[in-house]
Amino acid sequence: MEPVIQTRGLTKSFGSTVALDGLDLTVGRGEVHGFLGPNGAGKSTTIRVLLGLLRKDGGEATLLGKDPWRDAVELHRRLAYVPGDVNLWPNLSGGEAIDLLGSLRGSQDVARRDELVERFQLDPTKRCSAYSKGNRQKVAIVAGLAADVELFLLDEPTSGLDPLMESVFQDVVREITARGGTVLLSSHILAEAEALCDTVSIIRAGRIVESGTLAALRHLTRTTLHVTTTTPVDGLETAPGVHDLVRTDDGRTATFEVEAEHLGALVAHIGQHGVLSLTSSPPTLEELFLRHYGDELAGLSGNGTNGGNGGGPSDTGAGARRDVEDFARRLGAEVAR
Amino acid sequence: MTAQRFAGTGRLVRLALRRDRVVLPVWILAVAGLAWAMVASYESTLPTEADRISTVTFSASNPMARIFDGPASGTDIGAMALVEGWKVLAILGALMSAQAVVRHTRQDEELGRAELVGSAVVGRHAKLTAALLLTAGADVVLGLTVAAAIAVPSGLAWSGALAAGMAAAGMGFVFAGIAAVAAQVFSTARGANAVAGAALGVAFLLRAAGDLTGTTSDDGFVVRSSWPSWLSPYGWGQQVRPYFENNWWIGGLFVGLAVALVAVAYTLTEHRDVGSGMVPPRSGPARGGAGLRSSFGLAWRLQRGVLGVWLVGLAIFGGAFGSIGDGVEEYIADNDSVREMFTLIAPGAEVVEVYYTFVMAMLGIAAGGYAVQALLRMRAEEMSGRVEPLLATATGRHQWLAGHVLIVAVGTAAVLLGAGVSGGVVYGAMTGKWADGLGDITAAAAVQVPAALALAGFVVAVFGLLPRWAGPITWFALAAALVMGQLGALFELPQWLLDVSPFTHVPLVPAEPFSAAPVVWLSVAALGLGALGFAAFRRRDLAIGA
Numbered sequence: 059m060e061p062v063i064q065t066r067g068l069t070k071s072f073g074s075t076v077a078l079d080g081l082d083l084t085v086g087r088g089e090v091h092g093f094l095g096p097n098g099a100g101k102s103t104t105i106r107v108l109l110g111l112l113r114k115d116g117g118e119a120t121l122l123g124k125d126p127w128r129d130a131v132e133l134h135r136r137l138a139y140v141p142g143d144v145n146l147w148p149n150l151s152g153g154e155a156i157d158l159l160g161s162l163r164g165s166q167d168v169a170r171r172d173e174l175v176e177r178f179q180l181d182p183t184k185r186c187s188a189y190s191k192g193n194r195q196k197v198a199i200v201a202g203l204a205a206d207v208e209l210f211l212l213d214e215p216t217s218g219l220d221p222l223m224e225s226v227f228q229d230v231v232r233e234i235t236a237r238g239g240t241v242l243l244s245s246h247i248l249a250e251a252e253a254l255c256d257t258v259s260i261i262r263a264g265r266i267v268e269s270g271t272l273a274a275l276r277h278l279t280r281t282t283l284h285v286t287t288t289t290p291v292d293g294l295e296t297a298p299g300v301h302d303l304v305r306t307d308d309g310r311t312a313t314f315e316v317e318a319e320h321l322g323a324l325v326a327h328i329g330q331h332g333v334l335s336l337t338s339s340p341p342t343l344e345e346l347f348l349r350h351y352g353d354e355l356a357g358l359s360g361n362g363t364n365g366g367n368g369g370g371p372s373d374t375g376a377g378a379r380r381d382v383e384d385f386a387r388r389l390g391a392e393v394a395r
Numbered sequence: 396m397t398a399q400r401f402a403g404t405g406r407l408v409r410l411a412l413r414r415d416r417v418v419l420p421v422w423i424l425a426v427a428g429l430a431w432a433m434v435a436s437y438e439s440t441l442p443t444e445a446d447r448i449s450t451v452t453f454s455a456s457n458p459m460a461r462i463f464d465g466p467a468s469g470t471d472i473g474a475m476a477l478v479e480g481w482k483v484l485a486i487l488g489a490l491m492s493a494q495a496v497v498r499h500t501r502q503d504e505e506l507g508r509a510e511l512v513g514s515a516v517v518g519r520h521a522k523l524t525a526a527l528l529l530t531a532g533a534d535v536v537l538g539l540t541v542a543a544a545i546a547v548p549s550g551l552a553w554s555g556a557l558a559a560g561m562a563a564a565g566m567g568f569v570f571a572g573i574a575a576v577a578a579q580v581f582s583t584a585r586g587a588n589a590v591a592g593a594a595l596g597v598a599f600l601l602r603a604a605g606d607l608t609g610t611t612s613d614d615g616f617v618v619r620s621s622w623p624s625w626l627s628p629y630g631w632g633q634q635v636r637p638y639f640e641n642n643w644w645i646g647g648l649f650v651g652l653a654v655a656l657v658a659v660a661y662t663l664t665e666h667r668d669v670g671s672g673m674v675p676p677r678s679g680p681a682r683g684g685a686g687l688r689s690s691f692g693l694a695w696r697l698q699r700g701v702l703g704v705w706l707v708g709l710a711i712f713g714g715a716f717g718s719i720g721d722g723v724e725e726y727i728a729d730n731d732s733v734r735e736m737f738t739l740i741a742p743g744a745e746v747v748e749v750y751y752t753f754v755m756a757m758l759g760i761a762a763g764g765y766a767v768q769a770l771l772r773m774r775a776e777e778m779s780g781r782v783e784p785l786l787a788t789a790t791g792r793h794q795w796l797a798g799h800v801l802i803v804a805v806g807t808a809a810v811l812l813g814a815g816v817s818g819g820v821v822y823g824a825m826t827g828k829w830a831d832g833l834g835d836i837t838a839a840a841a842v843q844v845p846a847a848l849a850l851a852g853f854v855v856a857v858f859g860l861l862p863r864w865a866g867p868i869t870w871f872a873l874a875a876a877l878v879m880g881q882l883g884a885l886f887e888l889p890q891w892l893l894d895v896s897p898f899t900h901v902p903l904v905p906a907e908p909f910s911a912a913p914v915v916w917l918s919v920a921a922l923g924l925g926a927l928g929f930a931a932f933r934r935r936d937l938a939i940g941a
Contacts, residue, residue, distance in 0.1 A: 102939075109787050111937040131791040139787035145780040147697070148583070150679065150687075157683025158693055162788035183678040187505075187583060198784065211787075 060123055062087050062209055062240045063108065067117035070103055070264075077103040079264035080117065085242055085257075090235055092255035092272075093244040094347065100264040101244040102142070105213050108242075109139060122209065135164055140202035142214030142244075144194055146186035152197045153182030159201040171204040177226050191218040203230050210234060210241045216250060228253055252343040260347065272343065280315040282339040283324075287312075288332030297324060403517035407525035411499050419533045422491040426484060426537060426563070427544035433480035434549050437472055444470065449729040451475060452615045457722050462603045463715060465633040466618035467611075473551045473638030477559050484563040485632050486595065488537055492530050492567035493574035493591035499526035501578035501587045504670050513669055523575060523664055527657060530571040538564030555638035562632035565649025569628040570595065572656025579663035582672030595629070602630030628652060690790045694798035697776070698769055702806045705765040706813050709758060713814030716754045717821035717836065723750045741906035751839045752906040755815065759843030759898055760877050762811045766851035767869045769803045774858060774865045777938050792933050800855055800925065807851060808844045815840025835905040842904045845917035849897035850876065852924030859931030862938060 063085035070078040078100050085091040093101055106112040108121055110130030119126055121133055146155050156175070160166025175182055180196045189197065195218045202210065212231075216224050231241060231254055245251050251258060252272070259269040268275065280301065285291070290309030294300055299320030304313045316324050328336070441447045447470040454460040454475075455467035465481060468474045477484075500523055503509040509522060538560035546556035570591055577590040605624025612619070617639075624630035628649060635645050667673060686692050727734050727746045737749045744752075773796070776782050785795060815837040823832035854869045861868065876896040879888060893899045897920065900913040 106783075106937075106939065111783060111786055111939075113934070113936055130786075131789050131794075134787060135789040137787075139784065141780075141784060141787075143780070144784060147693075147781060148585075150696070151681065153681040154679060154683040154687055158687050159784055159788055161683065161688040162690060162785060162790045164789050182681040185677070185679055201784070 059087055061085060062089075063091075063121055063242060065104070065108075065117060065119045068104070068107065068114055068119055069116040070107060070112060070114055077264055078107070078114075078117075081261070081264060082266050082269075083259055084269070085240060087240055088235065088238055089257050090231065090241040090243060090255045092251035092258035093242055093261065094246065094248065094251055094258055095261035096246060099261045101261060102213055103264075104261070105139075105211050105242070105244060108211060109134075136207050137209040137211060138163065138202040138205035138207050140198050140210070140212045140215040142195075142217045144198040146189070146194060146197060148185065148187035150186055151183055152180060152186060152189060152193070155186055155197055156182065156201045156204070160204060163205055163207070166204055167206045170206070171200060174200045174204050174230065177230070178223060192220065192223070195219060196223070199227065203234065208239055210239060212241060213244045214246070215243070216245075216247065224250065248343045248347060258343070276318070276341055279341045279345065280317050281321055281341065282313070282315050284311075284313045284335075284337045284339075285328055286310060286334040286336075287328065288334060291328050291331045293327075297327070300324070398518075400518040400520040401524055402521060403515065404521040404524045404528070407499075407512070407517065407521055408528050411525055411529040415495065415498075415529065415533075419491070419495065422487070423533065423537045423540050426487045426491070427540040429483045429487070430480055430541045430559075431544040431548055433483065434473065434476040434545055434551070437476040437479075438549060441472065441475070446730055447472065447475060448616070449726065453722065453726045454478070455611050455615055455618050457719060458607055460719070461606045461609070461618060465602070466606050466609055466620045466624075466636075467616060468618075468636045468639035469616050471555075471638045473545070473549075473555045474636065477545075477555070477637045478633070481559075481562070481633055484541060484559065485566045485629050488534065488563045488567045489570035489591070489595050489629075491537070492534055492571040493577075493595075494588060495530045495533060496526045496571045496574035497578050497584050497587045497591070499529065500575070501581065501672075502584035505582070505584050507670075509669060520661060520664060523578075523660060527571060527575060531568060534564040534567030534571070537567060551638070554641055558635050558637040558641040558643065561643070561646050562635040562637070562649075565646055565653075566628060566632050568649050568653035569656070572653040572660070575660035576656055576663065579660055579667060580673045582670075582674065586672075586674075598627040598629035601627035602633065605630055606633075689798075690785060690795045691798040691801075693785070694795075694802055697772060698799065698802045698806070701765070701769050701772070702802070702810070705762075705806070705810045709761060709765075709810050709814040710817040712761075713758065713816075713818035713836075713840070714821040716751075717818035717832065718825055720747050720750060720818075720822045720832075721826050723747060741903055744903075744906035748835065748905045751818070751836050752903045754818070755811075755836070755839035755843055756880055756898060756901065758811060758814050758840065759847055759901065760873070760880055762807050762814075762843065762847040763850040763873055763876060763898070765810050766803055766807045766847055767854055767873050769806060770799065770851060770854040770858065771866055771869065773799050774862060777862070780939065783937060783939065786937065793929055796855075796929060796932055800851075803851060804848060807847045811840045811843050811847065812837065838904050838909070842901050842909065842914065843898075845914050845921060846897040846901045848921040849917045849924065852921035852928070855928030856924040856931070857928070859928035859935065862935065 061084045063083060065081055065083045068078050068081040068083075069076075081100065081104060083093075083104065093104070095101055103112065107114050107119060108126050110126045110128075110133070113127055122136060124133055126133060146152075150158070153175075156171060157166070160171065178196045178200060180193060180200060184193070186194065186197070195215070199215055202212070202215075210231075216227050219227060228250070231243070234241060241254075243251065243254060255272060257269070257271050258275065259266045261267070280299075286307070287310055290305070291312060294303055294305075294312060294314065297320070299317035301315045301317075302313075305311065325336075441450055451467050451470050454464060460467075463482070464479045466478070468478055500509075503512070503522065512522065538557075540560075541563050542553065542556040542560035545551060545559060546553045573594050574587060574591045577587040577594075578584075581587045581590060602620070602624040605620040605622060605627070606618060609618045609620040609624070611617070620630065620634065624634065631645050631648050635642050663673065687696060724746050727737060727750075734746070737746055741749050741752065773782075782795065786792060816833070818840070819829075819833035819836040821832075822836060823829035826832065850872065853872060854865070857868050858865045876898050879893050879896045880898050897917055900917060902908075902910050902913055
């Protein structure tokens with residue numbers, strides 16, 4: 059089946075800043091596709107190119123089989139967009155802004171709009187100038203998600219929403235996919251992506267560095283095992299693919315990480331030592347992400363030619379490395395939360 | 396305790412100076428430049444005592460001159476220039492001060508910056524105090540600069556120049572106070588600025604009533620205003636009467652009122668929450684009405700306010716000029732140098748025809764000002780990121796652009812024709828020459844339309860091609876057209892340079908017969924530039940708002 063979104067070698071620069079550096083992104087029909095990366099990696103630029111708001115410098119981009127620049131208007135009838143930070147007309151009420159955007163697209167479902175206003179607890183009579191950040195975001199979300207269209211481009215849609223509204227948002231996205239809609243969800247809130255996405259693409263410095271189903275990506279990384287056996291498992295220290303081993307209880311309890319490809323053999327080996335308990339924790343998306351960026355980190359400290367990220371001023375290895383460290387730190391905070 | 400409320404004021408003043416280091420000097424120099432130009436033009440057009448006597452007699456006896464300029468104050472050249480020039484000093488000084496206060500108080504609160512600042516070691520009154528100190532300082536500098544601009548190039552006495560400067564600074568003090576109160580009461584910067592603007596309008600009208608109903612001295616050179624003038628700070632500035640009486644004590648009225656207003660503002664600050672006003676924002680409809688269901692509907696909603704103000708404003712000016720038309724003939728008959736200038740422009744034409752050609756040339760450039768302001772709204776919408784969600788719907792770029800351009804094009808024509816018809820009706824009513832009035836004056840307005848639209852086309856082209864520079868380039872183009880139109884002959888600018896301005900090519904109707912060629916070419920230029928802008932906007936990246 060033809061992908062809903064496909065880009066090949068997409069490039070876009072703003073002056074000397076390279077925002078997209080050969081981006082290959084594929085999103086299939088009916089997917090919720092997570093588009094993950096730190097700030098300035100090029101997520102919003104990609105979405106704006108897909109919307110025909112920015113003109114690509116090179117490469118190919120097709121949306122629903124059409125050219126996003128040339129066929130912008132025709133495509134926009136079939137998609138809805140929720141920006142991450144929206145500035146609204148201060149003298150219009152929220153309800154007016156929603157209806158304006160809906161009628162411009164030509165496909166607003168009034169019952170659905172009213173239902174979403176209710177579920178997101180938005181007061182549509184307030185002037186846009188009086189809304190808080192979160193409420194402004196709700197206006198954009200209701201205007202976008204009330205559309206009866208086949209593709210939804212959501213660019214960090216839940217920034218500023220409280221956890222209750224975040225959960226309403228997740229419900230609504232699930233309803234959309236249940237009806238067969240396709241969603242591209244750009245985010246740096248990995249818990250949200252993990253809860254919603256079937257497939258993810260990880261973007262760094264304007265390039266997709268990892269893409270696939272969440273299950274497949276998990277296979278690329280390590281699983282944490284915690285085992286207690288009657289006799290100590292021998293040879294763990296030297297077994298292939300085992301990392302970060304910690305033994306307690308005279309060696310009968312071991313906690314370690316194992317690479318996916320060695321998991322089967324290792325479990326068979328452990329089975330010969332009288333297993334009393336075994337817990338296995340698959341990697342969370344956060345761990346997966348950190349692992350990936352950890353590799354980047356190692357590569358970057360070796361050579362500084364990888365370039366900075368799309369929006370930031372850092373085009374040296376050290377700068378990029380700092381970005382990654384920042385991102386990792388933020389992720390840590392998110393995991394703790 | 397009291398000192399704590401002002402903690403951090405010094406640092407905030409430095410912040411405000413840093414933020415306004417360009418804006419305020421530009422305001423001050425612009426006002427001073429206009430003051431200089433006003434005095435210089437009086438010196439060059441009214442060289443003899445006889446010229447001045449006929450002009451001041453006209454100003455003192457003509458109701459429209461009394462309403463718009465104020466009370467005539469004798470035949471001294473400085474006094475005459477400053478009677479007419481006061482509106483520039485007063486209006487710009489008041490707006491500069493009100494906007495500066497709002498910028499550093501309510502605007503910061505509205506945008507959330509005040510909260511951040513307020514969480515630091517900053518007292519409750521520090522922000523307002525810093526804004527007022529900055530503005531009062533700017534007003535004093537404004538007064539001194541204006542005085543220098545009047546006295547130095549002309550060689551006129553410093554006393555009158557300083558009196559005029561004091562009046563301008565006093566006007567600034569009072570409107571800083573009004574803005575300080577408004578910034579406490581209203582929750583948006585727009586609202587607070589609008590109140591200050593409305594207060595300025597009321598002040599103007601009060602003294603207009605006072606000057607209109609005032610009495611004229613026996614020699615006919617001086618108007619004594621009646622009591623409503625004394626209710627208005629705008630009127631006080633006129634009663635300083637620089638180069639006639641130099642009433643220094645009026646400075647005390649300005650300071651007294653400003654202090655009272657500031658005291659009110661401090662009391663209000665004491666009793667309100669940071670971020671909120673005293674007037675709760677009104678709520679709006681829960682649903683978008685039928686009028687707001689298209690990009691054209693939205694464009695109309697965004698543009699109608701500005702258009703309404705310009706329509707009414709230029710119609711009032713058109714009417715005012717129409718009412719003077721009759722008096723102009725008598726005036727010019729007595730005034731040799733002005734008559735010479737008129738015959739130079741259009742030999743053989745009637746004086747009143749030349750007068751209306753002149754007036755409408757001014758209104759044509761004013762209509763160009765409307766077109767620039769209204770079209771730059773598109774750039775503001777784009778920069779603030781509000782166009783992005785629109786263009787992500789099934790609204791094409793051309794469709795969005797066409798909505799605004801159509802409204803502004805029709806609006807430009809409407810603004811000019813409104814001014815022409817209003818002028819014609821008033822002239823007809825006062826003279827009984829209905830056919831001349833309506834026909835000639837409306838025609839004089841109509842021929843300006845293609846020139847104003849050519850400027851509008853230029854704005855659209857720049858918006859498409861050089862969006863980043865759209866504001867500076869188009870305002871500069873308007874200013875250049877204004878300078879060439881008004882002062883081109885005075886400075887003896889070369890013809891090729893004058894030809895760049897579309898307004899140079901407008902046929903001098905009704906002073907000369909109508910010729911179609913320039914009108915056709917201007918229309919072609921307007922359409923061509925507009926088409927260029929449309930094509931360029933289709934091809935360029937959308938600016939993504941902050």
